Amino acid sequence: MADLNQLYDAILNGDHKTAVTVTRQALTEGTAPIELITNYMSPAMDEVGRRFECEEYFVPELLLSGRAMKAALALLQPLLAASGAEPAGRIVIGTVKGDLHDIGKNLVASMLEGGGFEVHDLGADVAPEKFVGAVREHKPDLVCLSALLTVTMPGMRDVVEALKMAGLRDQVRVMVGGAPVTAEFANEIGADGYAENAGVAVTVARRLTRKNHAMDEAKG
Template identity: 50%
Template sequence: MSQTLEYIATSVLEGNIEGITKVIQKALDEGLTADAILQKGLIVGMTEVGKRFKAASMFIPEVLRSAKSMHAGQELLRPLLAEKKAMRVGKIVIGTVAGDMHDIGKNLVGMMCEGAGFEVVDLGFDLSPDAFTEAIKVHRPDVVGMSAMLTTTMRSMGQTIQAIKQAGLRDSVKVMVGGAPVDAEFATRIGADGYGHNAIAGAELARTLIHGN
């Protein structure tokens, strides 16, 4: 790995939001491709963030800052990545279910999935089952992620999975769920493919659901 790519990975790890665009521009000026910067710089940094979070040596505020740093870097690279059609590990559609206006946790999952190499389509919050099914038709994702932060909105997850089935789309996507009141038993009961107990776990689960490791 070049020293510049190491600086990019370190900037993500340290949550250097202000400095990461400068070092990415330096990498581009040196002739490094946008895909190399993404895969060998940004994603390497976020992978280390995930390891440290699991080991309890990083905490949510630090992870959020690292994720924002990653996002700032991706925004600079996005036009170049689109132009070159850089390889992605998959596509995920995420959103908070009907009746629920919470989106901080969902946003963090999206950032972590981007950090893991996914193309992320964030639908927002308070989404009806039909909104999810239409998004599957339009975006053709590999994974659909649903968030609920209230016990009163958890039932919308099951309703959404039923709507996906009724639309004939269930076999084309993996479904994962998460949120404060949700657990693995509930995920199994409503027919989801998996449950992520936090943002790091959600990103790892998304990768596992489509790649098996």
């Protein structure tokens, strides 16, 4: 029998090889993918986020844990898709146009995946129209925008405006983050949320997607 606590430890310690080995063994033994995610992988990533928040973990540890989690998740995703399991929420994420920096965005994407979200990562230097296209295609609950530079940060406003122009703004929440970005700026451009780091991003995403679902239910 696979010791599933080893999966938790492997993700927490950033050991992607063990994470894959244990996941593979657990699947062979018939463990449900959702059980692995709910009881071991998500709690591990939550703990990673907690340690990051209290400065026990830093960027290297976040990257290692994210890689371990993604390696294990890659084994589960085909099975989840086949079973029709619903994620915690759907997210489209990208770094805005003109900005090639993606480390911060990648960290947030990893943490969100670890939090049980389905993440569609558009990469870096993403034009507003590409965000609009991705919203039409994936129908996410949340669009996450990243920028590292003061010269590209205003591009976040362009994405919000593009979503409005496309008639999609009411169907999706927008969360922003990145070094020069502030809560004040998020308010100013009409975003719904701001996350100051990758750990906080999961908390804010959960809050925003809950609101989204509540909104849908109220409409329905």
